[in-house]
Amino acid sequence: MKIVKAREVGEREVERLLTKAAFDEVELNPKIRESNRKLFGRDMSAAELVRQIVGDVRRDGDKAVIHYTKLIDRVELTPENLLVSEAEFEAAEQAADPAVVASLRKAAENVRRYHQEQKPNSWMTYRDQGSILGQSIIPLDRVGIYVPGGTAAYPSSVIMNAVPAVVAGVREIIMMVPPKNGKINPYVLLAARAAGVKKIYKIGGAQAIAAMAFGTETVPRVDKITGPGNIFVTLAKKEVYGHVDIDMLAGPSEILIVADKTADPVYTAADMLSQAEHDPLASSIVITDDEELAGKVAAEAEQQLAKLPRREIAQASIDRNGLIVVAEDMMQAMRFANVSAPEHMELLTAQPFQLLPYVRHAGAVFLGAYSPEPLGDYFAGPNHVLPTGGTARYYSVLNVETFMKRTSIISYTQPALAAVSDDIIRLAETEGLQAHANAIRLRRNEKC
């Protein structure tokens, strides 16, 4: 674990360490590169590979989806079993532990309740002479959710994507999950069905994103794609963006903990590791004004790490991206935190609400010793699909409006239009758009 002191290295150097590379600079690890060479017979960047897959799926539909699923996921699919069957749902119900199902239900209910509070209303406002302006906020028709498979199965991600879409009023929700040995985790299936997802496909990676963006014989085209994934999923989302909307481009997960001398080093280290165990590329950062705490957290993290089942992943992440910054004071610590714009920001300080007004850039903020990140990942209600890699500067946490869109409403009466017609004609003619001016002049019974 690296410890740096702002006093010694300077603010600029700390800021440099805290500013992460953008998603397109993520280098594929050599294993993936080697395996791509074997599969495709030539060196390809991840972006080139993704463009090829997206183009093929757009042109050849199911055929290309089945081809790439066999090639990459080593699973043989047919058009008939792309879709999860009723028998597979029943098997999932047999396999599931009822206590886990009950916990998933409670989590989904908390998520539903929180997101219900986000739901906006359409509105109208009355103006002069019978005119009305307004804004309709309308749910999307059909959305597609991507749920990663990979090193772990994430039923919680199903809830976090599907429930807000349901609350928004989306008419149809479909879902893509990469199959592992041809199967999908039972809790993923049950969480999806409970949340109201109609169709689940056993497709992963860039081919899943392309299938949802353009539609295939089996997969209906959606209006928006949400949910996180690996670098191929992320690049595919960028490639199809514009043909379809997407939630955001997300990279590896991060936590940044702002801690003062009152922070418990045991909790602080545990929260770092709860991020580090996700991914070797995940990053875990502590910023504190207390040098003593910095040392204790580093030592405690080492101890806790040794006992983790996913210690290889967590160790790789800590070695690569573990960082403790000793700031000169808490205001400098908050400045650093905002420069990082982390996905998760914990405030492990004596008076965390005092710092809330200084948080400008974060996906989610966790206040105080009893609000650890896993509370938000699983249960409290706010969403866990969050902007990463510094993109909290401009992206929002997934929310109900992610699944809605806004339409303006304009209704003027004859006298209301007449009252402003000189101004409109003047502006249209200034811009050289005579037909715009004519549309107004003709309504004043002028000849054009």
Next chain:
Amino acid sequence: MKIVKAREVGEREVERLLTKAAFDEVELNPKIRESNRKLFGRDMSAAELVRQIVGDVRRDGDKAVIHYTKLIDRVELTPENLLVSEAEFEAAEQAADPAVVASLRKAAENVRRYHQEQKPNSWMTYRDQGSILGQSIIPLDRVGIYVPGGTAAYPSSVIMNAVPAVVAGVREIIMMVPPKNGKINPYVLLAARAAGVKKIYKIGGAQAIAAMAFGTETVPRVDKITGPGNIFVTLAKKEVYGHVDIDMLAGPSEILIVADKTADPVYTAADMLSQAEHDPLASSIVITDDEELAGKVAAEAEQQLAKLPRREIAQASIDRNGLIVVAEDMMQAMRFANVSAPEHMELLTAQPFQLLPYVRHAGAVFLGAYSPEPLGDYFAGPNHVLPTGGTARYYSVLNVETFMKRTSIISYTQPALAAVSDDIIRLAETEGLQAHANAIRLRRNEKC
């Protein structure tokens, strides 16, 4: 002007005609292709050219911006005059007609007032045992606005982009405008200054978008880029998306008018032309249940067209994309309108509010004979930056939240966390994430 009857050609064929190609299928016109070949010495797709420009600007900053401005816009810039100077603002004030400036001020005030109504508040909600959940809605730090130059100058676009950003509370707004013979339209400059834009750069095209996304020696990096542009601007926005947020990918402008037998053919034709005069690729569509009206509108459009100063553009647009659909009834007309998902939808019917509940997909809706599109383009208050090409299925009109982002707030107390800790531990362990479970267990004083 093409007239098709749904009864004769069938619903499917009408839907096919109404579904526009996505932005990446826009073919460059042969003139642009030829000129690119001359400039760059080889055949390049628009996307390849844009990738090259974006890469060069990212690497070489101002030098690349100046290079491409000279090559493409034929304007010689230096790092010192990229930015519009105080003397240029003064010259604009001298050149401006005070009546136009006054109309722009009134328009800006209407836009400000409407967008003020959109402004969301951060909120918190009290839960059990001292816990609190909430959502902060925070303005972006710095945004960049693109205002097209091209065949017309658009001071109205300055207002429509800048005012919502100001209402949102954005700290710094910068703007890019392609120079025409080295100059920028005076009303564009005055509208920008009045709206609160701090810095205006004489840069256009893909190089302007890249400069804002990555920053150069002279241009600060922004968090989000908004505003419409030509195909190069649009492709550049897609290329930099992820490094920076963007509002949407927009293509040529469109209007779709739903008209019944009470619609005035003179108004209907005028409103079609107010769209057609923008761009040869613009599209103007009428859907009506009245065959007689269809013929009258076509004839009237021809007459009005002949007298327009921009008749070449409008004629090309009408020839290419002008369409009148005769529907079997008004409900079918509304289904067709939603399939098209137009940027602007006018309801020129006897009782337009009766149809509002059936509008699912449109950028903006204009109700009744006295709400023509130019009223919304210039003056009423709602935004004129709208989704095009069928993307109203998923994109919103530009709004105050375009310039804000959402952050979740989570604060639990010790008893509140204890009450839900079993569920969280169960879910974390089900997902195989032991360090997540440990972060909770350690807070129950368990050994991990």
